[in-house]
Amino acid sequence: MSKLQQNLESGFTITVEIPPPKGSDVAPALAVAEKIASRVAGVNVTDNQRGMVRMSSLAFSHRLLDVGAEPIWQLSCRDRNRLALQSDMLGAWALGVENLCIMTGDFPTLGDMPQAKPVYDLDAVQLIQAAAELSRGVGMNKKEIKDHKEFFIGAVINPFYEPMELEIMKTRKKIAAGAKYFQTQPFFDEESLDRFLALVKGMEAKFLIGITPLKGEKMVHFLNNNVLTTPIPEKVAHRIARAGDPVMEGLKIAAEFINSVRGRVDGVHIMPIGQIDNVPLLLDMVDSGMKA
Amino acid sequence: MIITKQKQFDDLIKACRGAKTLFLFGCGDCATLCRTGGEEQLAELSEQLKAEGIAVAGTAVVHATCHELDVQRVLRQEKEKVAASDAVLVMTCGAGVQSVGDSTEKPVISGCDSLFIGNSKRQMHFYEKCSACGECVLNETGGLCPETRCPKGLLNGPCGGAVRGQCEVDPTNPCVWIAIYERMKKLGRLDEMMTVAAPKDRTAASKPQKIEEKLPPKKREEAK
Numbered sequence A: 001m002s003k004l005q006q007n008l009e010s011g012f013t014i015t016v017e018i019p020p021p022k023g024s025d026v027a028p029a030l031a032v033a034e035k036i037a038s039r040v041a042g043v044n045v046t047d048n049q050r051g052m053v054r055m056s057s058l059a060f061s062h063r064l065l066d067v068g069a070e071p072i073w074q075l076s077c078r079d080r081n082r083l084a085l086q087s088d089m090l091g092a093w094a095l096g097v098e099n100l101c102i103m104t105g106d107f108p109t110l111g112d113m114p115q116a117k118p119v120y121d122l123d124a125v126q127l128i129q130a131a132a133e134l135s136r137g138v139g140m141n142k143k144e145i146k147d148h149k150e151f152f153i154g155a156v157i158n159p160f161y162e163p164m165e166l167e168i169m170k171t172r173k174k175i176a177a178g179a180k181y182f183q184t185q186p187f188f189d190e191e192s193l194d195r196f197l198a199l200v201k202g203m204e205a206k207f208l209i210g211i212t213p214l215k216g217e218k219m220v221h222f223l224n225n226n227v228l229t230t231p232i233p234e235k236v237a238h239r240i241a242r243a244g245d246p247v248m249e250g251l252k253i254a255a256e257f258i259n260s261v262r263g264r265v266d267g268v269h270i271m272p273i274g275q276i277d278n279v280p281l282l283l284d285m286v287d288s289g290m291k292a
Numbered sequence B: 001m002i003i004t005k006q007k008q009f010d011d012l013i014k015a016c017r018g019a020k021t022l023f024l025f026g027c028g029d030c031a032t033l034c035r036t037g038g039e040e041q042l043a044e045l046s047e048q049l050k051a052e053g054i055a056v057a058g059t060a061v062v063h064a065t066c067h068e069l070d071v072q073r074v075l076r077q078e079k080e081k082v083a084a085s086d087a088v089l090v091m092t093c094g095a096g097v098q099s100v101g102d103s104t105e106k107p108v109i110s111g112c113d114s115l116f117i118g119n120s121k122r123q124m125h126f127y128e129k130c131s132a133c134g135e136c137v138l139n140e141t142g143g144l145c146p147e148t149r150c151p152k153g154l155l156n157g158p159c160g161g162a163v164r165g166q167c168e169v170d171p172t173n174p175c176v177w178i179a180i181y182e183r184m185k186k187l188g189r190l191d192e193m194m195t196v197a198a199p200k201d202r203t204a205a206s207k208p209q210k211i212e213e214k215l216p217p218k219k220r221e222e223a224k
Helices: A003-010 A027-036 A057-066 A082-095 A124-135 A164-177 A190-200 A217-227 A234-242 A246-261 A276-287 B009-015 B039-051 B068-077 B079-083 B094-101 B176-186 B190-194 B217-223
Strands: A013-017 A042-045 A071-076 A099-103 A152-157 A181-186 A206-211 A267-270 B002-006 B021-027 B055-062 B087-090 B108-110 B112-122 B125-128
Touching (some): A003 A013, A013 A276, A027 A057, A042 A057, A071 A082, A082 A124, A099 A124, A124 A152, A124 A164, A152 A164, A164 A190, A164 B176, A164 B190, A190 A246, A206 A246, A234 A246, A246 A267, A246 A276, B009 B108, B021 B039, B021 B094, B039 B055, B055 B068, B068 B079, B087 B094, B094 B108, B094 B112, B176 B190
Parallel strands (some): A013 A042, A042 A071, A071 A099, A099 A152, A152 A181, B021 B087, B087 B108
Antiparallel strands (some): B002 B112
């Protein structure tokens, strides 16, 4: 059983996203991972996020083990067909990577290599199913894999999708296919969170609530225009706009939010877009019990 | 129909590789409707080519250029004009270009880029709704094709990226999965959407496809 799974089964769980580097030097990202390794249940390694080329998420996931961090290997459907996806999953077994987080993947035209061929041979539900079957020792070719290992399989959900009933249907399909936990897009207010928790109540999966510390008005605009399907609530945007030190204010908002939802959710997933170095400070703030 | 667009004129001239005389082929079906290779376009193009010092020995618009026997018949009728040309410029989809190319010894020049299988709503408005994937899912999706109308070709629901119902890849398009959901809801078939669609069998679209069915004598007669 992976450390992440153990953590999710025993209590409040924190995961953090660290993207692999855009070159060969893993030292700066590993340094942050090492600092937080004992304080979080897992580190998500993004897979060419937003369609921009970075180091292989599997390679960097493996390197996380060197510094004692628990990797959560993100695997998207965009870049690989079913042969490559399965061979990488077999590779993950050899490299000691146990946690998967499976998603469709941003379309190439939205990234920095818009000319690339979009693959999507499998969709996220089918890839979850393939990973679950591999974990049971059966490949997509229906052949038995005697020395198989087990993956702890997760997926993503957009809590702000409209119509939400459709997103919930897809989430149920992902659970039926084998997803055991979900990470969400970032929340910035408790009303949205409560609505979401009511919708997923009773589902047989754990939900890690997305947290993104804001670092300024520019970021609010960027997220509203490029990442989020529902804009950041105005009262949060105002707090950032009025702050003398918007970075600190953003971390404070995030820490307050984490502490006020603790006890109501299975855990949180921190996506520190552009400020990985501030994650230890954010965790300090959370540990200090900071609340609104 | 197959939607085409004309290549840039400069690129066309380059592709002519110094030919002094051309024979022009068009198509009376798709390329006429796309205004890339109909009678009018061939006449316009002939003028443009003349201005560049390239003579046009003749033009022909075949009923459907993808019909290879038709193309061969026209090539026989126009034998002398074709013989007097250095190359044949074909203003059709790639299928038409190859019909001509496989039927003459003359060098063949492609004058268009083929874009997609298109539905036409009104003049010069074309929409891709089918991509000939070889394994039709329309009976499972309320008659709307996610393989074609979702950029990611997802079979088990939306990617979650739509904003206000519009596709994240091209916000001028509505998300087809939302349309499928609404259609299935109307039909009272939402429960069917909970069935996990299996991975697509890509061999159904492996290239090049061919069908060589032997028709019984009676049907052969009818086909004539």
